[in-house]
Amino acid sequence: MESDAPVFNPFDPEVRANPYPHYVRLRQFPPLKLPMVSALLVSRYDDVERVLTDSDLFSNHRPQNTPFRQLDLTAGAATMLGADPPVHTRLRQLVSRDFTPRRVSAMAPRIRQVAGELLDRVEAGGAFELMADFANELPVLVIAEMLGIPTERHREFKAWSNTIVASSAVPPYMPRPPEAIEATAALRDYLAGEIERRRHSPGADLISALIASQAAEVLTPGELLAFLILLLMAGNETTTNLIGNGMLALLRHPDQLARLRREPPLMESAIEEMLRFDSPVQGAIRLARRRTEIGGVEIEPGTLVVVMLAAANRDPSHFARPDEFDIARDPNEHLAFGRGIHFCLGAQLARLEGSIAFSAMLERFPNLALADASVRPGYRGSLFLRGLSALPLSI
Numbered sequence: 001m002e003s004d005a006p007v008f009n010p011f012d013p014e015v016r017a018n019p020y021p022h023y024v025r026l027r028q029f030p031p032l033k034l035p036m037v038s039a040l041l042v043s044r045y046d047d048v049e050r051v052l053t054d055s056d057l058f059s060n061h062r063p064q065n066t067p068f069r070q071l072d073l074t075a076g077a078a079t080m081l082g083a084d085p086p087v088h089t090r091l092r093q094l095v096s097r098d099f100t101p102r103r104v105s106a107m108a109p110r111i112r113q114v115a116g117e118l119l120d121r122v123e124a125g126g127a128f129e130l131m132a133d134f135a136n137e138l139p140v141l142v143i144a145e146m147l148g149i150p151t152e153r154h155r156e157f158k159a160w161s162n163t164i165v166a167s168s169a170v171p172p173y174m175p176r177p178p179e180a181i182e183a184t185a186a187l188r189d190y191l192a193g194e195i196e197r198r199r200h201s202p203g204a205d206l207i208s209a210l211i212a213s214q215a216a217e218v219l220t221p222g223e224l225l226a227f228l229i230l231l232l233m234a235g236n237e238t239t240t241n242l243i244g245n246g247m248l249a250l251l252r253h254p255d256q257l258a259r260l261r262r263e264p265p266l267m268e269s270a271i272e273e274m275l276r277f278d279s280p281v282q283g284a285i286r287l288a289r290r291r292t293e294i295g296g297v298e299i300e301p302g303t304l305v306v307v308m309l310a311a312a313n314r315d316p317s318h319f320a321r322p323d324e325f326d327i328a329r330d331p332n333e334h335l336a337f338g339r340g341i342h343f344c345l346g347a348q349l350a351r352l353e354g355s356i357a358f359s360a361m362l363e364r365f366p367n368l369a370l371a372d373a374s375v376r377p378g379y380r381g382s383l384f385l386r387g388l389s390a391l392p393l394s395i
């Protein structure tokens with residue numbers, strides 16, 4: 001019956017606090033047409049997967065005048081995430097070699113060292129607020145290292161990135177907050193300066209490697225800057241939220257935490273389960289290029305298709321006991337990193353950071369627990385990123 005169709009408002013604080021019961025309702029109905037905007041909300045696993053893998057029918061390129069606009073951080077230059085083939089193919093090929101499993105695993109010793117230093121500080125201070133003391137810090141330090149950004153600028157970097165990402169929580173019909181516009185300009189200026197510096201004195205970092213590609217005229221100066229901004233945006237808060245959401249899941253499931261402590265080789269599969277169970281990226285957007293249907297609902301060309309990855313990741317048709325947190329789950333074909341040609345470029349890096357982070361925390365603190373299990377944790381504002389604003393722990 002029409003009146004039974006679910007209502008879904010991702011900006012509602014109650015939905016943000018716990019979206020999962022809402023996803024159950026969404027999956028029970030055909031894809032939902034969102035009122036006011038020409039958009040369709042897709043939440044079943046098979047439908048989400050179909051949209052993500054059919055990049056010919058569902059485009060990643062969105063004109064700026066659509067609702068759910070893309071943040072214009074890149075002064076109009078293409079990024080791989082906002083591009084379709086052949087531009088996407090060219091941009092992705094250029095950087096793929098820097099994200100191969102071999103290249104990424106070579107970063108492990110340095111990531112371990114950075115994680116260890118952050119935990120030294122926590123231990124010395126005696127109190128542990130997971131987000132501020134660790135989860136917010138580690139990913140930005142890792143990317144900044146990769147890019148060769150000097151340590152003294154790391155903090156500023158994170159602040160810009162946070163401000164910009166937080167502005168995606170503003171509903172699409174509202175103007176972007178002035179602090180986000182300022183942060184975007186500051187980040188862009190700073191990176192342009194770093195690129196200039198590397199032109200004269202190249203190093204062993206990713207920016208220098210990309211300038212070399214640019215010299216071969218495959219990457220325009222605007223595209224280079226746009227890629228660096230994309231890396232910062234795509235790789236920071238996402239990994240931060242894997243650490244925060246994953247820790248909350250572990251501490252709320254003490255049997256799973258105890259098992260992970262007893263059986264450290266389960267770490268890899270535990271990280272996959274954290275990604276599935278409380279996905280750092282809850283949704284993604286595509287634009288239908290031609291008339292088609294999804295789950296029996298007809299859609300017109302130009303319709304925005306919002307795919308809820310986190311709803312698909314709890315779909316009982318693909319996961320046995322989907323609401324259970326099981327660190328040994330197998331198989332676990334979650335969609336937390338997307339699927340198809342835009343599958344997360346940084347997935348290996350995120351997995352490595354996650355497993356180093358959790359191993360380091362569990363080893364260091366044998367009695368880790370929530371500081372106050374009766375307090376309902378608060379969530380940050382961004383629309384498709386799900387992450388805690390704070391998580392006080394007792395050590």
Ligand code: HEM
Binds near residue numbers: 235242281335339346
């Ligand atoms: C737990 C952490 C992470 C999660 C959950 C995550 C999730 C995702 C998802 C869902 C997509 C696909 C979006 C779409 O199809 O519209 C994506 C794409 C991407 N991610 Fe990640 N990501 C994470 C970490 C990282 C890191 C560490 C980096 C880089 C250092 C990174 C770089 C990228 C890039 C460049 C793309 C675009 C790829 C393309 O368009 O071909 N991500 N990520």
